[in-house]
Amino acid sequence: xxxFADKLTNRISDLGNPTVVGLDPRLKQIPExxxxxxxxxxxxxxxxxxxxxxxxxxxxxxxxxxxxxxxxPQIAFYECYGHHGLRAYEETVEYAQEKGMLVIGDAKRNxxxxxxxxxxxxxxxxxxxxxxxxxxxxxxxxxVTPYLGTDGIAPFTKVCKEHGKGIFVLxxxxxxxxxxxQSQPLGDHLMDEHVAGLVEGWGRDLIxxxxxxxxxxxxxxxxxEEARVLRNVMPNQIxxxxxxxxxxxxxxxxxxxxxxxxxxxxxxxxRGIIFAYEKAGQPSExxxxxxxxAANAMKEDLSRLF
Amino acid sequence: xxxFADKLTNRISDLGNPTVVGLDPRLKQIPExxxxxxxxxxxxxxxxxxxxxxxxxxxxxxxxxxxxxxxxPQIAFYECYGHHGLRAYEETVEYAQEKGMLVIGDAKRNxxxxxxxxxxxxxxxxxxxxxxxxxxxxxxxxxVTPYLGTDGIAPFTKVCKEHGKGIFVLxxxxxxxxxxxQSQPLGDHLMDEHVAGLVEGWGRDLIxxxxxxxxxxxxxxxxxEEARVLRNVMPNQIxxxxxxxxxxxxxxxxxxxxxxxxxxxxxxxxRGIIFAYEKAGQPSExxxxxxxxAANAMKEDLSRLF
Numbered sequence: 001x002x003x004f005a006d007k008l009t010n011r012i013s014d015l016g017n018p019t020v021v022g023l024d025p026r027l028k029q030i031p032e033x034x035x036x037x038x039x040x041x042x043x044x045x046x047x048x049x050x051x052x053x054x055x056x057x058x059x060x061x062x063x064x065x066x067x068x069x070x071x072x073p074q075i076a077f078y079e080c081y082g083h084h085g086l087r088a089y090e091e092t093v094e095y096a097q098e099k100g101m102l103v104i105g106d107a108k109r110n111x112x113x114x115x116x117x118x119x120x121x122x123x124x125x126x127x128x129x130x131x132x133x134x135x136x137x138x139x140x141x142x143x144v145t146p147y148l149g150t151d152g153i154a155p156f157t158k159v160c161k162e163h164g165k166g167i168f169v170l171x172x173x174x175x176x177x178x179x180x181x182q183s184q185p186l187g188d189h190l191m192d193e194h195v196a197g198l199v200e201g202w203g204r205d206l207i208x209x210x211x212x213x214x215x216x217x218x219x220x221x222x223x224x225e226e227a228r229v230l231r232n233v234m235p236n237q238i239x240x241x242x243x244x245x246x247x248x249x250x251x252x253x254x255x256x257x258x259x260x261x262x263x264x265x266x267x268x269x270x271r272g273i274i275f276a277y278e279k280a281g282q283p284s285e286x287x288x289x290x291x292x293x294a295a296n297a298m299k300e301d302l303s304r305l306f
Numbered sequence: 307x308x309x310f311a312d313k314l315t316n317r318i319s320d321l322g323n324p325t326v327v328g329l330d331p332r333l334k335q336i337p338e339x340x341x342x343x344x345x346x347x348x349x350x351x352x353x354x355x356x357x358x359x360x361x362x363x364x365x366x367x368x369x370x371x372x373x374x375x376x377x378x379p380q381i382a383f384y385e386c387y388g389h390h391g392l393r394a395y396e397e398t399v400e401y402a403q404e405k406g407m408l409v410i411g412d413a414k415r416n417x418x419x420x421x422x423x424x425x426x427x428x429x430x431x432x433x434x435x436x437x438x439x440x441x442x443x444x445x446x447x448x449x450v451t452p453y454l455g456t457d458g459i460a461p462f463t464k465v466c467k468e469h470g471k472g473i474f475v476l477x478x479x480x481x482x483x484x485x486x487x488q489s490q491p492l493g494d495h496l497m498d499e500h501v502a503g504l505v506e507g508w509g510r511d512l513i514x515x516x517x518x519x520x521x522x523x524x525x526x527x528x529x530x531e532e533a534r535v536l537r538n539v540m541p542n543q544i545x546x547x548x549x550x551x552x553x554x555x556x557x558x559x560x561x562x563x564x565x566x567x568x569x570x571x572x573x574x575x576x577r578g579i580i581f582a583y584e585k586a587g588q589p590s591e592x593x594x595x596x597x598x599x600a601a602n603a604m605k606e607d608l609s610r611l612f
Contacts, residue, residue, distance in 0.1 A: 024421075028434065035436070044436045076421045080428025081435075082442045083393040090388055108416050110451055112481040112548075115330075115382045122386025128334065129387075130341070130350045136388045145416055147453050147476060149483030170453055175418040177455030184492050184500060191497070194490060242418075 003208030004141055004166030005216070005238060008102055011069035012266060017299045018258070020104060020240070021064055021291075022270025023073040023092060025053045029275045031284030034059075046084035053078065053088040056287075058095055060274050063288035064295045065099035070140075072104040072240075072268055093139050102140045104240065108170060110145035110152055117155035124167075125159035141166035143218060143240070146195050153202050157215060160206055166214040166238075169199045171230060174220025174243030183226075192226065196233040203237060212238050212264065219257055221249030221267065227256040231264075239265040244298075245272030251301045262306030269298055309514030310447055310472030311522070311544060314408055317375035318572060323605045324564070326410060326546070327370055327597075328576025329379040329398060331359045335581045337590030340365075352390035359384065359394040362593075364401055366580050369594035370601045371405035376446075378410040378546075378574055399445050408446045410546065414476060416451035416458050423461035430473075431465035447472035449524060449546070452501050459508050463521060466512055472520040475505045477536060480526025480549030489532075498532065502539040509543060518544050518570065525563055527555030527573065533562040537570075545571040550604075551578030557607045568612030575604055 012018045027035070027049055034055050042048035061071065071092075078089035093103045109119040118127075123142045126133035144156055144167050156167045172182055172192045182192040196217065203215030213236045219227050221243035231239070239257040243249040244267050257265040272279075276294035277287040318324045333341070333355055340361050348354035367377065377398075384395035399409045415425040424433075429448045432439035450462055450473050462473045478488055478498045488498040502523065509521030519542045525533050527549035537545070545563040549555040550573050563571040578585075582600035583593040 027436070039436065044438060046435065046442070049435060074417075074421055074424075076415075076417060076424040076428070079392075080424045080433050080442060082396055082428070083389040085428075086385075086389040086392045108451075109382075110414050110416075111380075111382060112479065115380055118380075118382040118386045122382070122388070122391075127386045129352065129355060130333070130345065132350060136352070136386060145414075145451050145453050147451050147487055148479050148481055149486030149488075151481050151483040173418065173454050175454055175457050177457040180455030180504060181453055181497075181501065182455075184497065186490050186492065191487075191490065195487065198486060 001164045003206065004160065004164055004214040005206070005212040006208035006210045007140070007164070008070065008166070008238060008266065009210040009212055009263065011102060015067060015069050016303070017068060018266050018302060019068055019295070019298055020070040020072045020266050020268045021060070021068050021273045021295060022106070022268050023057050023060065023071050023274065024077045024270045025056050025274070026077060027052065029278065030056045031287050033285060046081045049081045050084040050088040053085070054091050057092045059288040060291050061096050061099050061101065063292040065101050067292070067299065068101070068295050070102040070104055070266065071096045072106050074106040074270065090137055093137060104141040104143065104168065105137070105139035106143045108143050108145050110148055112148060113151040113155055116152045120156045120159040124156070124165040125163050141168060143168045143170065145170050146198065150198070150202070157202055157206060160214045166216060168216040168218050168240040169202070171195050171199060171217040172219045172223055172226055174222045174247050174249070178220065193229060193233055196230050199237060200234045207236055212236055216240055218242065221253045221257065222247060224253045224256045231256055231259070241265050241267045245269040251305055254302065255305050258305070267302060273298065307470045309512065310466065310470055310520040311512070311518040312514035312516045313446070313470070314376065314472070314544060314572065315516040315518055315569065317408060321373060321375050323374060324572050324608060325374055325601070325604055326376040326378045326572050326574045327366070327374050327579045327601060328412070328574050329363050329366065329377050329580065330383050330576045331362050331580070332383060333358065335584065336362045337593050339591060352387045355387045356390040356394040359391070360397050363398045365594040366597050367402050367405050367407065369598040371402070371407050373598070373605065374407070374601050376408040376410055376572065377402045378412050380412045380576065396443055399443060410447040410449065410474065411443070411445035412449050414449050414451045416454055418454060419457040419461055422458045426462045426465040430462070430471040431469050447474060449474045449476065451476050452504065456504070456508070463508055463512060466520045472522060474522040474524050474546040475508070477501050477505060477523040478525045478529055478532055480528045480553050480555070484526065499535060499539055502536050505543060506540045513542055518542055522546055524548065527559045527563065528553060530559045530562045537562055537565070547571050547573045551575040557611055560608065561611050564611070573608060579604065
């Protein structure tokens with residue numbers, strides 16, 4: 001069984017590109033020609049929404065799969081269309097994997113142990129289908145929230161170990177109000193540093209040949225000073241770094257998330273890549289090429305760091 | 307617009323029963339005659355799993371809707387079967403509402419603001435479907451996780467205000483390792499008390515005629531001492547109380563979650579009700595009656611408190 005951490009670090013190294021593209025398909029920003037096709041076929045229905053999302057994502061994936069190691073579909077933008085949306089999510093996961101990409105499901109799931117087990121099996125492992133262990137959503141990794149402590153995480157690490165999958169635990173999120181809980185002082189350190197210590201422990205049994213653990217951490221590019229501290233607390237964690245681009249973080253802000261040799265982090269951009277055609281003032285028919293150009297520009301931007 | 311908090315307190319008062327039944331349909335425990343019917347019709351497929359779940363839930367809902375104010379489907383046990391499972395979740399929400407029950411979606415969702423908006427609209431409000439605001443999953447309330455602070459919660463409270471919906475924010479969870487984060491000391495108080503203060507603030511604009519806010523709190527029955535403190539910090543919050551029954555909490559343990567007049571909390575039982583036929587040694591054909599008996603016994607058990 002190859003550790004997820006090794007698959008990811010290998011793919012990053014092969015492509016020379018420590019980035020992940022967030023697939024957050026807001027219907028309003030999907031090009032009109034895709035929307036029109038979907039409505040022509042299915043009417044103004046949830047099926048049409050799902051169809052448009054899949055077509056849009058396939059275009060993005062086709063355009064970037066040879067230069068970007070992974071995609072990160074944000075499940076909220078699928079789930080909001082109910083089961084039709086979740087079907088689009090599943091098809092996106094499958095299509096990206098067929099094209100050789102790793103898929104990090106951004107779901108921020110969390111619950112008590114017996115329930116976390118259902119999430120872990122459904123998103124990453126095998127579910128018991130009338131006695132037959134069967135893959136369901138089958139992403140390569142999943143983001144999870146640490147608020148419930150070890151027994152909400154253990155079912156995920158078990159599945160990671162059995163199936164070569166990974167998790168990224170929220171440690172320091174990129175949003176403005178993350179300090180309300182994550183920066184609260186516990187004696188001489190902050191809550192997110194305490195959580196980082198837990199994450200480091202949860203990941204110890206899942207360290208691959210790369211030296212990295214399949215239990216990674218989400219650390220926002222918007223708090224570079226804090227990232228520096230967290231990098232020390234979690235030497236073996238791969239940092240999944242949101243906040244670059246649309247959320248205001250620049251390449252320099254992501255630097256503390258990496259080790260000095262330029263490994264150990266993967267930087268996400270969502271809107272800045274998939275809807276690049278809008279910002280570039282290009283026709284919507286060129287959305288996939290615009291995404292490829294933006295992905296190349298991001299790779300170039302980050303390559304200057306090391 | 308009637309506040310969710312008022313709908314819930316009225317329904318609890320009308321039925322004289324501050325309980326909610328958790329619909330956590332583990333396939334292995336669903337009676338054989340339901341499973342057989344589903345497999346006969348759909349084969350050993352995800353469709354069959356979804357079908358069995360819906361049939362099972364309808365039986366439970368029919369048996370309890372006149373004595374229990376609300377159900378709480380745990381979405382993990384649906385989502386694990388992918389989009390077929392989510393369809394079963396949607397049908398369960400709709401069926402319970404048709405039978406006059408309130409539905410608290412147990413999803414523990416959380417994300418940054420723009421993403422939380424998609425969750426809030428999808429689960430509780432209206433989604434923009436090609437320019438037309440359209441209901442999607444449309445539950446009455448949703449559980450959410452506070453780790454990202456105010457801007458991950460604000461999109462939910464906005465939807466709650468606009469559509470008479472509610473949220474329950476995780477404050478103190480019922481699981482053994484909840485202390486790893488929630489009991490960490492911040493000076494003279496614990497992290498969960500800090501979170502409780504945030505929740506109280508988030509709920510201030512959503513207080514109904516009942517005096518309760520549509521922003522409630524999840525507080526486990528397994529930590530009665532801490533519940534006492536949290537009750538003081540959050541006087542206007544309805545406590546959603548897991549941990550009774552299968553998780554080890556008794557009626558007496560839930561008492562600190564209520565105000566002295568017996569209002570302000572709703573106690574959940576899942577496995578202890580829906581799979582009561584197993585424990586009672588009854589034939590699986592009687593699962594719905596066994597659930598009704600168990601629901602009545604739970605009501606009776608809690609009625610002795612006040």
